Amino acid sequence: MTPIHKVIKDNKTSINPIWIMRQAGRYLPEFRKIRKLNTDFIKLCLNADLSSEITLQPLKRFDLDAAIIFSDILMLPYGLNQKVEFKKDFGPLLGELNLDEASKLDEVDFVKRVYPVYKAINQVSKNSLTVNKSTIGFVGAPWTLLVYILNKQSPKLKLKDNFFNDDFLINRILFLIERFLKLHIKNQIDNGAEVIQIFDSWAGLLEEKDLPNYVYIPTLSLVDYVKSLKVPVICFPRGIKNYRNYCEIVKPDAICIDYEVDPLKILNDIKIPIQGGMNPKILLTDKDNIKKEAKKYLDIFKDHPYIFNLGHGVLPETDPNMMDYLVKFVKDY
Ligand code: CP3
Secondary structure (H helix, E strand, C coil): CCHHHHHHHHCCCCCCCECCCCCCCCCCHHHHHHHHHCCCHHHHHCCHHHHHHHHHHHHHHCCCCEEECCCCCCHHHHHCCCCEEEECCCEEEECCCCHHHHHHCCHHHHHHHHHHHHHHHHHHHHCHHHCCCEEEEEEECHHHHHHHHHHCECCCCCCCCCCCCCHHHHHHHHHHHHHHHHHHHHHHHHCCCCEEEEECCCHHHCCHHHHHHHHHHHHHHHHHHHHHCCCCEEEECCCCCCHHHHHHHHCCCEEEECCCCCHHHHHHHCCCCEEECECHHHHHCCHHHHHHHHHHHHHHCCCCCEEECECCCCCCCCCHHHHHHHHHHHHHC
16 A cells, blocks of 8 residues: 555554645746746646656655646536636636537547546556555546636635526536546546545635535535545545534545644544645745744644645745755655
C-alpha cells in the first residue's frame, strides 16, 4: 500500500504523507516554460504527453507522495460541448451550455472529447516516478460545476441574486452533471487513478439551508459511486462552516480542510482521516514561519490519520525553494 492509502484505509498515524493542491502549476518555472508555448490551456490539458510531463514535474523536485493529474474541473463542461476558455489575469470564461444538445450527448462522444486526460493518467501511473505513490484523479463537485456552468466565470464573493430562479433548469443541469461525472470518474479509475478527490470550491457560497439540496445529496451520490469502485474518495468542501455535518452525511473516506478551519476543533469533531489545512500564504513568508505553521498541524494531528497538504492550492508567486523546505520538514518530522 502507498503511504496515502495506509492513512486512509488503515488509519495509520505514524506516517505523514504529503502532496499539495496545484502542485503542478505556475509557481514552477519548468511549467511556465511549457505554458508559454501552449497558450490554449484546454488544449494543453488535452495533450497527454505534455500533461503527464507537467504532472510529474513536482515529483522530480520534491519527495511528494502523490501525483495529481494535470487537468481541470472544467473539463466536464468542455466534454459537454460548452465552450471553456482561460483568460490571462481573469480565469475561466465559459460560453452558454446547450442543455438540450448536452442531454442527448452520447457517453462515447463525451469520452472522445476528454480521452487524453485518461491517457495521461495511464502514463503517469505507469511511470517509475510514481512507484509507491498514489495517482490522484479528481472532479469538481456537482455544486461547484453548476456554479461555473451557469455563472460562466468564477463567482468571486457572491452569487447573482437570480441564480436560483429557474429550479427546473438547475435540476436538469445537476442531473446531467452527475451522470457525466460518474463516467469521468470511472474512466479515470480504469486508467490508473487510485484516489479520487472531489473539489467543492464554492460550497462556502451557500447558506446552511441550501447545503442538503446542492451539496450533500449530489455529493453523497458521487461518494457512494466512487466507494462502489473500491477507490478511496477525499472531499474538499471549501468554506463550509460545519465540516462535522458534512462528514456525517456525505461520508467521504477522508476530508480535506480549508485554511479557515480550526485544526483543534476539527480534531475533536471528526473521526475520519483529515488532509490539508495550512494557509498557502504561509509559503510566501520565511522558513521559520513555515516550520512553525507546519509543525502546528503535524503536532495537532500526530495521533490522528493525517495527510499533509495546504488549505487551498499553492499560490503562483510561491518560491519553489520554500516548497522544497516544507516537503523536507514534513518528511523529517
Ligand atoms: O492540483 C493540481 O496540480 C492539478 C491541476 C488542477 C488544476 N485545476 C490546474 C489548473 C486542479 C486540481 C484544478 C482544479 C480546479 N480548477 C478547481 C478546484 C480547486 C480550486 O482551486 O478551488 C477550480 C475551481 C478550477 C477552475 C479553474 N481553473 C480556475 C478558477 C482557474 C483560474 C484560476 C487561476 O489560478 O488562474 C483555473 C486554471 C488552472 N487550472 C490553472 C492550472 C494550473 C492555471 C492555468 C494557467 O496556467 O493559466
